[in-house]
Amino acid sequence: MSNADATIESLADMDAPDPAAPIDASDDRQREIDDLKDKHLRLAAEYDNFRRRAAKERQEAGWRAQGELVRGLIDAIDDITRFAHVDPATVDSKTVVDGVLLVEKKLFKSLAGHGFEVLDPTGQAFDPNLHEAVSTQPAPLPEEDGMVAVCFQSGYVINGLVLRPARVIVKQWTGA
Amino acid sequence: MSNADATIESLADMDAPDPAAPIDASDDRQREIDDLKDKHLRLAAEYDNFRRRAAKERQEAGWRAQGELVRGLIDAIDDITRFAHVDPATVDSKTVVDGVLLVEKKLFKSLAGHGFEVLDPTGQAFDPNLHEAVSTQPAPLPEEDGMVAVCFQSGYVINGLVLRPARVIVKQWTGA
Numbered sequence: 375m376s377n378a379d380a381t382i383e384s385l386a387d388m389d390a391p392d393p394a395a396p397i398d399a400s401d402d403r404q405r406e407i408d409d410l411k412d413k414h415l416r417l418a419a420e421y422d423n424f425r426r427r428a429a430k431e432r433q434e435a436g437w438r439a440q441g442e443l444v445r446g447l448i449d450a451i452d453d454i455t456r457f458a459h460v461d462p463a464t465v466d467s468k469t470v471v472d473g474v475l476l477v478e479k480k481l482f483k484s485l486a487g488h489g490f491e492v493l494d495p496t497g498q499a500f501d502p503n504l505h506e507a508v509s510t511q512p513a514p515l516p517e518e519d520g521m522v523a524v525c526f527q528s529g530y531v532i533n534g535l536v537l538r539p540a541r542v543i544v545k546q547w548t549g550a
Numbered sequence: 551m552s553n554a555d556a557t558i559e560s561l562a563d564m565d566a567p568d569p570a571a572p573i574d575a576s577d578d579r580q581r582e583i584d585d586l587k588d589k590h591l592r593l594a595a596e597y598d599n600f601r602r603r604a605a606k607e608r609q610e611a612g613w614r615a616q617g618e619l620v621r622g623l624i625d626a627i628d629d630i631t632r633f634a635h636v637d638p639a640t641v642d643s644k645t646v647v648d649g650v651l652l653v654e655k656k657l658f659k660s661l662a663g664h665g666f667e668v669l670d671p672t673g674q675a676f677d678p679n680l681h682e683a684v685s686t687q688p689a690p691l692p693e694e695d696g697m698v699a700v701c702f703q704s705g706y707v708i709n710g711l712v713l714r715p716a717r718v719i720v721k722q723w724t725g726a
Contacts, residue, residue, distance in 0.1 A: 403579040410586035414593065421597045428604040435608040436615030440664055441711045443616045448706060448714055451657065454630075455704070458654040462644035470646040471638045478634040481627065488616055528631070530624060535617045538624055 446484040453477045485532070493529030493540040495522045504529060506539040510546040519547035622660040629653045661708070669705030669716040671698045680705060682715040686722040695723035 457473045482492060495505055500520050508526075513519050522542045529540030633649045658668060671681055676696050684702075689695045698718045705716030 400576070400579070403576070403583065407579065407582055407586065410583065410590060414586060414590050417590065417593055417597065421593065421600070424597070424601065424604075428600075428607070431604070432608055432611040436611045437665070437709045437711070439612030440615050440619045441708050441713065443619060444661065444664075444666060444706070444708050445713045451706070454650060454654050454657065457647065458651040460647055462642070462647045465643060465647075466638070467641060467643040467646055468638035470643055470650065471633065471636055471641075474630060474646065474650060475634040478630050481630060485620065488620075489613070490620060530620070530627070532617045532620050533613045535613070537617065537621045 443485075443488050446487060447481065450477050450480040450484065453480065489533035491531045493531060494525050495529075495540050495542060496525045498522055500542065500544045504531065504536060504539055505542050505544075507544045508541050509543045511543055513545035513547040516547045518545045521545045619661075619664050622663060623657065626653050626656040626660065629656065665709035667707045669707060670701050671705075671716050671718060672701045674698055676718065676720045680707065680712060680715055681718050683720045684717050685719045687719055689721035689723040692723045694721045697721045 453473060454477055457470055457477070460470065462470075482490070493504055495501070498521065500507060500522050505522065511523050513521070521544070522540075523545045524543040525540050526543070527538075527541040530537040629649065630653055633646055633653070636646065638646075658666070669680055671677070674697070676683060676698050681698065687699050689697070697720070698716075699721045700719040701716050702719070703714075703717040706713040
């Protein structure tokens with residue numbers, strides 16, 4: 375028997391001064407209490423570690439998601455870099471404009487893969503969650519009341535998050 | 551006393567058939583064991599909930615991070631849309647190219663705010679983690695061995711993640 379065991383033994387003896395008491399049952403319970411406390415402490419420590427890791431992982435998930443998104447833009451970025459550095463004396467306007475149109479398509483297609491949408495609500499019902507009314511104009515018919523007449527700046531939405539509302543003119547029925 | 555309390559009382563009585571046993575101490579310990587088990591179960595349930603929520607939050611953190619990044623690109627996207635739809639018959643090549651150059655600057659500036667870097671390692675030491683050697687050329691001096699001679703495609707890095715290595719020609723010293 376080691377010295378440590380001997381010490382534990384003598385401490386256990388001190389806990390049971392009454393010889394009539396059910397020493398074994400009492401010891402079992404004390405052991406169970408110790409085990410439970412130990413188990414609880416370990417779980418609490420694990421939970422704490424997880425919490426700390428979770429905060430770090432949220433941050434990393436953000437970076438990773440941004441990396442994935444930008445990876446999809448590389449092709450468009452390359453094209454922009456190319457057209458930004460052509461010589462306007464040798465490349466005509468139509469070629470550059472066609473190039474930029476292609477960049478626009480690539481950009482929107484790639485971003486669409488991440489839940490990005492361009493809002494042009496012309497002819498649709500005005501939605502204050504997605505559109506900003508900058509002005510109104512009379513509606514020729516009562517059923518056109520609240521419809522978007524003109525969208526003069528597109529809105530942008532990504533994954534349900536409005537990055538910018540569409541700026542619109544809304545038709546208003548003012549009575550016959 | 552409620553019925554439930556009466557039941558618990560009678561169950562406790564059944565646990566202590568020996569009148570000489572220290573009933574109060576035993577009851578206290580049983581109560582402590584029950585409390586500890588209860589506490590442990592509650593912590594385990596809380597931990598479990600947290601874990602479930604953490605997975606969801608990682609996903610949301612990714613979307614939020616992407617939203618923030620794209621929000622910063624709106625200005626550049628607007629410009630691209632504008633230049634993609636000008637009439638090349640009335641807008642000259644230089645105006646469009648200057649516009650695209652401005653877009654490039656806005657784009658890189660905004661992305662730089664999210665840890666994005668353009669790699670052009672011309673004249674630097676070749677780094678296999680960031681560069682891809684597509685060819686070699688003789689180094690005129692031994693100390694230029696392993697230096698990048700030409701970078702013919704920029705690399706892109708975001709937050710330490712290589713989106714694309716820079717494609718380069720490396721100088722190689724082959725002996726005098």
